[in-house]
Amino acid sequence: DAGVIQSPRHEVTEMGQEVTLRCKPISGHNSLFWYRQTMMRGLELLIYFNNNVPIDDSGMPEDRFSAKMPNASFSTLKIQPSEPRDSAVYFCASSPKPPQPQHFGDGTRLSIL
Amino acid sequence: AQSVSQHNHHVILSEAASLELGCNYSYGGTVNLFWYVQYPGQHLQLLLKYFSGDPLVKGIKGFEAEFIKSKFSFNLRKPSVQWSDTAEYFCAVTLYNQGGKLIFGQGTELSVKP
Numbered sequence: 001d002a003g004v005i006q007s008p009r010h011e012v013t014e015m016g017q018e019v020t021l022r023c024k025p026i027s028g029h030n031s032l033f034w035y036r037q038t039m040m041r042g043l044e045l046l047i048y049f050n051n052n053v054p055i056d057d058s059g060m061p062e063d064r065f066s067a068k069m070p071n072a073s074f075s076t077l078k079i080q081p082s083e084p085r086d087s088a089v090y091f092c093a094s095s096p097k098p099p100q101p102q103h104f105g106d107g108t109r110l111s112i113l
Numbered sequence: 114a115q116s117v118s119q120h121n122h123h124v125i126l127s128e129a130a131s132l133e134l135g136c137n138y139s140y141g142g143t144v145n146l147f148w149y150v151q152y153p154g155q156h157l158q159l160l161l162k163y164f165s166g167d168p169l170v171k172g173i174k175g176f177e178a179e180f181i182k183s184k185f186s187f188n189l190r191k192p193s194v195q196w197s198d199t200a201e202y203f204c205a206v207t208l209y210n211q212g213g214k215l216i217f218g219q220g221t222e223l224s225v226k227p
Contacts, residue, residue, distance in 0.1 A: 031213050043203065043217040055212050091156065098213025099145040099164070104156040 004105035025094030136204030143209035
């Protein structure tokens with residue numbers, strides 16, 4: 001059974017560029033979460049979806065960040081324009097339904113120069 | 114605001130030593146509690162969870178945790194650590210009826226010396 005799949009694994013880009021991170025949740029999971037991990041702030045929830053609907057986006061840092069889930073098997077997190085302080089590891093996680101445990105992807109290591 | 118606090122930022126142990134990592138949360142209502150582990154360069158994996166029932170829960174790889182409601186605590190334990198337990202450990206809480214939103218502690222880095 002495939003786990004949560006994220007792409008790309010690594011991304012290095014210049015400040016001001018648009019960055020799109022992708023996530024495929026585990027089939028049958030109804031909840032999807034985006035997290036950001038940094039040394040300074042630890043693991044932060046950015047946004048989560050239930051049945052493709054955004055439920056809580058209070059963790060999204062600012063308007064430069066946006067997330068979509070057009071269907072049950074795909075989600076994107078977009079940063080436009082990107083800034084060096086956005087450098088972090090971004091994890092996607094999914095769960096069958098709350099409060100079942102979340103399964104995490106391998107993350108995308110993002111570096112903004 | 115609800116929060117999760119892990120007492121130790123970095124713990125260094127020798128192999129075969131016993132481990133206890135502290136975790137406290139600040140929320141008076143019903144919670145579900147988790148410990149996740151993140152091995153170097155890898156994603157988070159679930160070690161164990163508590164939803165209800167016996168407050169002493171057993172997880173994978175010989176880990177266990179005890180939920181003490183009166184102390185708002187969910188400490189992680191292992192009687193004898195191995196070098197392969199070197200990782201970062203995260204305590205996390207979901208609040209009842211909050212859609213599964215996980216609130217993480219800041220993590221404890223465990224280094225086990227062979």
